[in-house]
Amino acid sequence: MGVLIMNYVTRFYFFQAIDLFSGLFYVLGLLLVIVEMFYPGFGVPGIAGLILLIVAVTLTAKTWLDVLIIVLVLAAILSLVFTIIVKTFYKRKGNLSNKLVLGDSLNKESGYISNSDYSFLLDKEGVCFSPLRPVGSALIDGKRYDVITKNEFLQKGDRIKVVEVKGTSIFVTKVYD
Secondary structure (H helix, E strand, O other), X not given: OHHHHHHHHHHOHHHXXXXXXXXXXXXXXXXXXXXXXXOOOOOHHHHHHHHHHHHHHHHHOOOHHHHHHHHHHHHHHXXXXXXXXXXXXXXXXXXXXXXXXXXXXXOHHHOOOXXXXXXXXXXXXXXXXXXXXXXXXXXXXXXXXXXXXXXXXXXXXXXXXXXXXXXXXXXXXXXXX
């Protein structure tokens, strides 16, 4: 059985069945799939290439073993082309890393803020808008903020002072007169 399979695989008799149209479909299909690899978009070239390859395989193959071998050969060709292009072209120019990796940094110095920065409230005073047990609302500079007390319960109307800001958490303590 193994000898029969090896004999079948080594001869690749189905390559003799490739006519002009099948060969054209193989070449165009491979080219369109390669174009889709490097210029991804809506998938039109990739889908068209896949359809052309399927048509070419159905025109060429006579058995399921033929289909399997042709698909493996096509996968090997596409993998080899992809590897060669990535190793040579993109290694020299560095374009692939620019397309796959975000080069810009979205930091505070550039004007980007991922969440609200409440550090300007540090050491400011305000009034409890609701009871703080230990979380609630406070009015600071006429604006309402969600605040957290440092292990104490405060009543509505109590005077508070911002003592710490961590991210979006505003920590307050009661101001004693």
